[in-house]
Amino acid sequence: MAAAAEASELGLSVTIIDEQPRAGGQIYRDVDKVSPSRAPILGTDYTDGKRLTESLRQSGIEYLPGAVVWAIEDQFRIMYTCEGRGAQIQADRILLATGALERPMPIPGWTLPGVMTAGAGQILLKQSGVVAKKSVLVGSGPLLYLIAAQMVRAGTPPVAMIETQTRSDLGRALWHVGGALRGWRYIMKGLKMLAEITLARVPRYSGASDIAIEGDDAAKAVTFIYKGRERRIDCDIVFLHHGVVPNPQASRSLRISHNWNAAQQSFVPKLDEWGQSDVAGVFIAGDGAGIGGAKAAEQAGRLAVLKIAEDSALLSTQDRDLKAAPLRRELGRELAARPFLDTAYPPYIAALTPDDNTTICRCEEVTAGEIRGYAKLGCLGPNQTKAFGRAGMGPCQGRYCGLTVTALLADANRQSPDETGYYRIRAPLKPVTLGELAAMDDMVQNSAE
Amino acid sequence: MKHVLTFLELESGPRVDVTWDGTALSLPEGSNLAAAMLAAGVGVFRHTPVSKAPRSPFCMMGTCFDCLVEIDGVTRQACMVEVTEGMVISQPQELGGQVNEM
Numbered sequence: 001m002a003a004a005a006e007a008s009e010l011g012l013s014v015t016i017i018d019e020q021p022r023a024g025g026q027i028y029r030d031v032d033k034v035s036p037s038r039a040p041i042l043g044t045d046y047t048d049g050k051r052l053t054e055s056l057r058q059s060g061i062e063y064l065p066g067a068v069v070w071a072i073e074d075q076f077r078i079m080y081t082c083e084g085r086g087a088q089i090q091a092d093r094i095l096l097a098t099g100a101l102e103r104p105m106p107i108p109g110w111t112l113p114g115v116m117t118a119g120a121g122q123i124l125l126k127q128s129g130v131v132a133k134k135s136v137l138v139g140s141g142p143l144l145y146l147i148a149a150q151m152v153r154a155g156t157p158p159v160a161m162i163e164t165q166t167r168s169d170l171g172r173a174l175w176h177v178g179g180a181l182r183g184w185r186y187i188m189k190g191l192k193m194l195a196e197i198t199l200a201r202v203p204r205y206s207g208a209s210d211i212a213i214e215g216d217d218a219a220k221a222v223t224f225i226y227k228g229r230e231r232r233i234d235c236d237i238v239f240l241h242h243g244v245v246p247n248p249q250a251s252r253s254l255r256i257s258h259n260w261n262a263a264q265q266s267f268v269p270k271l272d273e274w275g276q277s278d279v280a281g282v283f284i285a286g287d288g289a290g291i292g293g294a295k296a297a298e299q300a301g302r303l304a305v306l307k308i309a310e311d312s313a314l315l316s317t318q319d320r321d322l323k324a325a326p327l328r329r330e331l332g333r334e335l336a337a338r339p340f341l342d343t344a345y346p347p348y349i350a351a352l353t354p355d356d357n358t359t360i361c362r363c364e365e366v367t368a369g370e371i372r373g374y375a376k377l378g379c380l381g382p383n384q385t386k387a388f389g390r391a392g393m394g395p396c397q398g399r400y401c402g403l404t405v406t407a408l409l410a411d412a413n414r415q416s417p418d419e420t421g422y423y424r425i426r427a428p429l430k431p432v433t434l435g436e437l438a439a440m441d442d443m444v445q446n447s448a449e
Numbered sequence: 450m451k452h453v454l455t456f457l458e459l460e461s462g463p464r465v466d467v468t469w470d471g472t473a474l475s476l477p478e479g480s481n482l483a484a485a486m487l488a489a490g491v492g493v494f495r496h497t498p499v500s501k502a503p504r505s506p507f508c509m510m511g512t513c514f515d516c517l518v519e520i521d522g523v524t525r526q527a528c529m530v531e532v533t534e535g536m537v538i539s540q541p542q543e544l545g546g547q548v549n550e551m
Contacts, residue, residue, distance in 0.1 A: 019511060021531060026510055035460055068529075101512055113492050113505035114455065120509035128477075128484035129459035156457060217503050218492055236455035247512070362507070362515065365499040395514035400507075430511075433523065 001025075001052040003095055003285060003301030008060035010309040015062040015089060017069055017080055023053040026099055026119065027294040030127045038129055041153040045189075045294075046126065052298070071427035072254055076281065081432055086440030093281045093308050096251055097301065100244035100287035103266070104400045105139060105351045106360045106368070109213025110240065118241030122147050131156045132237035136222050138211060139242040140165040141345040142190055147239065149193040152200040160233050161197070162224055164242060164348035166207040173344035183337025205231065209350065213238055242347045245403060246288045252425035254279050260417040263342050264291055265352070266403060267422055274307035275300055283308065296334040299327045352407050360408070361401040363394020371405055375412035381421045382406055395431065398423040456488045465534040476532045483509060483516045483528035486538075494518055494527060495540050517541050 001023065007014045024031045028049025039047050056063050067082040076091045102117040109115065118137060124130040131151060135158050137144050144161065151157055173180075180187050197204070211224040214232075223232045245266035248258065256277040258267040268290040275283045283304040286297030306324050309315040315323075354360060356369030366389050374385045382398075382405045385391055391405055392398035398405075402423050410420040464475045469491060476485040483506045486494070493503040494516050506516040509528045516527040524541045 019529070038459060101510075102508065111502065111504065113494075113503050116506065117508050120507065123509040124456070124484050124487070128481050128488070130456050130484045130488045131459060133455055133457050154459060218505075362513065363497075365497060365502070395517070396512060399512045431524075435523075 001056055001301075002298035003097070003305045004061050005052075005055035005058065006302045006305045007308065008058055010305065011314050012060075012305070012309060012312060014060060015091070016056070016064060017067045017078065017089070018063065018065050019068050021066045023056055023063065023065065024049055025097075025294075026123065028052065029123055034126065035129065038125075041150055042126060043150070049294075068430045068432075069250070070430045070432045072250065079427075081430075081436045084436060084439065086432065086436045086438075088440070093283065093311070095275075095301065095304050095308070096282065096284045096288055097286050097297070098247045098250050098284075098288040099297075100291060101247045101399055102241060103243045103245045103347060104360075104402075104404050105240040105242050105348065106354045106358050106401075106404055107138075107211050107213065107240075107348075107351050108355070108358050109215060109219065111359055111362050111365075112213055112215045112219045113217065114215070114219035114236055115213055115238045115240065118143055118147050118239040119244070121237075121239040122150070125150060125154065132158075132239070134159055134235050135237040135239055136160050136162060136233055136235040137239045137241070138162045138164075138222060139240055139348055141241055141243050142186075142341060143244070144239075144241050145190060145193040145197065147241075148202060149196045152196050152202070157197075157200045157202050158239075159203075159235050161202055161204045162208045162211060162222060162226075162233070163204060163206040164208055164211070165345050169346055170344050173340050176340040176343055179336045179338070180340035182333060183335075183340070186337040186341070211348070211350070242351060243345070244287065244291055246290060247399070248288075248402070248422070249397065249399065249425055249429050251277065251282075251284060251288065252422065253427055253429055254282055256282065256284075258422065261290060263339065265347050266291075267406075267417070273303075275304040276307060292331075292335050292338065296331055299331040299334065302327050303331070352404070353411050354404070360404045361391035361394065361398075363396050363401075364390040364392075366391040366401070368404070368408055371408045372412050375409055379409065380413055380415070382409065382423050383421075385409065386423065392423050397425065397429070454488075454490050455492075458488045465532060467532065467534075467536040467538060469538045470540060478532060478534070480532050481509075481528060482518075482520075482530040482532050482536075482538075483526075485532050486527060493540075 004014045031049040067080045069080045071079040076094050079088045102119050131154050137158050205226040208224040208226050213219050214221045219238050221232050221234045251269045256279050257270040261268045275285050285301035285304050306320045310320040354368040358368050360368050370389050374388045379385045406420050410417050463478045465478045467474050474489050494505050504515040507513040511529045518527045519539045519541045
């Protein structure tokens with residue numbers, strides 16, 4: 001949204017193709033529609049998104065809501081579905097702002113009805129004003145505290161928080177405290193949320209291990225070990241979270257190079273200082289380029305647009321750099337607290353390389369043990385295990401098993417994640433019906449972005 | 450199908466009638482279908498094609514496909530659809546894995 005506004009101001013012709021029916025992405029989901037009673041629950045970091053959605057109403061921006069992109073072809077023909085009809089658009093350049101996904105958290109019982117991502121819990125609250133009555137939050141990271149604080153404000157605090165980070169994680173994180181101080185606003189917000197959670201007397205079990213979800217047809221309880229003792233907490237809903245990772249589907253489908261980022265424990269696309277990938281003309285901004293948060297995404301989006309405007313001869317190199325300097329300073333401040341947060345709240349190790357019996361591919365119901373078995377048969381990469389056992393072949397196309405399969409194979413074959421690689425993602429990125437294809441609009445529109 | 454209310458709606462607005470697996474449901478007009486069904490007490494949206502295990506919404510952002518339902522004959526992600534009057538919704542009949550197999 002920030003990039004589109006900047007691009008329009010610089011005289012570029014802009015089309016936004018947004019999968020959601022209303023502007024806001026996941027962070028500012030439905031911010032224009034939120035009721036006055038719910039705004040204080042969600043906080044000003046959320047309602048601040050109105051600034052961005054309003055900027056879309058300026059002239060020069062064509063906004064296509066509810067439009068699902070399912071293929072991006074060379075030099076760039078973008079195919080999408082909108083209101084039951086296929087359509088296509090031609091663009092000189094593309095800025096991917098596809099954001100993040102929850103890091104897959106395969107633990108025993110995570111496929112049961114009633115188990116959701118923490119992000120899903122937050123979307124329910126933001127978009128629909130729907131809250132869980134008897135829930136447990138499981139995992140680690142700032143988002144877990146944010147949703148807990150919002151649930152407290154909504155009058156439905158979680159029954160408990162089962163947290164996987166340990167004291168030694170915090171100890172290691174203190175090496176990055178300098179950066180954290182530069183990003184002090186985030187640390188202050190975190191402390192304030194923790195205070196709200198403590199005040200509401202939500203029990204917190206930090207350093208929990210051996211976490212499993214019980215239930216036959218739905219989640220009934222979470223079991224875990226805390227301070228050497230086995231515990232069991234009854235609940236109806238479980239919200240899982242141990243970080244977010246870039247949504248790789250669009251960038252992978254374009255064959256952009258990705259490298260393993262050890263600090264973020266995920267693959268990130270290879271980009272230059274303007275967010276341009278090694279496929280010329282394709283830029284990536286926001287969490288899809290590596291996790292940095294919503295504010296950092298604005299700066300990164302604007303930087304990409306400055307480069308696009310320069311390439312389009314709408315901006316001199318000198319002006320580009322002049323405008324970029326303050327954006328880079330702001331981006332640096334936004335990212336300053338990341339090393340502290342990444343170290344203090346690492347992923348739950350048991351969910352990175354799960355036990356043999358744990359389902360890791362939700363769609364095709366493949367277990368971690370099966371993937372290890374394929375490694376013994378000589379499978380080195382995820383595309384081989386996909387052919388052997390269908391992991392990654394279901395409707396989600398590996399979105400919620402890809403990183404796990406890479407981790408399991410890397411571990412079993414004693415190779416790095418980079419050597420092991422990731423799924424080859426192909427179009428269609430989202431299902432498209434024959435009816436939608438038949439109704440495909442032949443008209444090709446022109447757009448600069 | 451389970452009808453235990455595990456979710457709470459914080460606000461109320463105009464509602465419309467839809468049918469879910471043959472029974473009538475009254476859902477908030479224009480709301481997110483997956484959220485509205487959860488709030489109405491729908492516990493299971495579909496069963497997996499492999500083991501017939503029950504599933505319900507997991508990601509709420511169009512990436513996990515666990516909320517697949519059939520709406521007026523077309524299999525769609527309930528979390529990406531808004532509630533409209535008279536929708537006929539059911540558990541998807543075809544195998545979930547065939548929706549987007551490649």
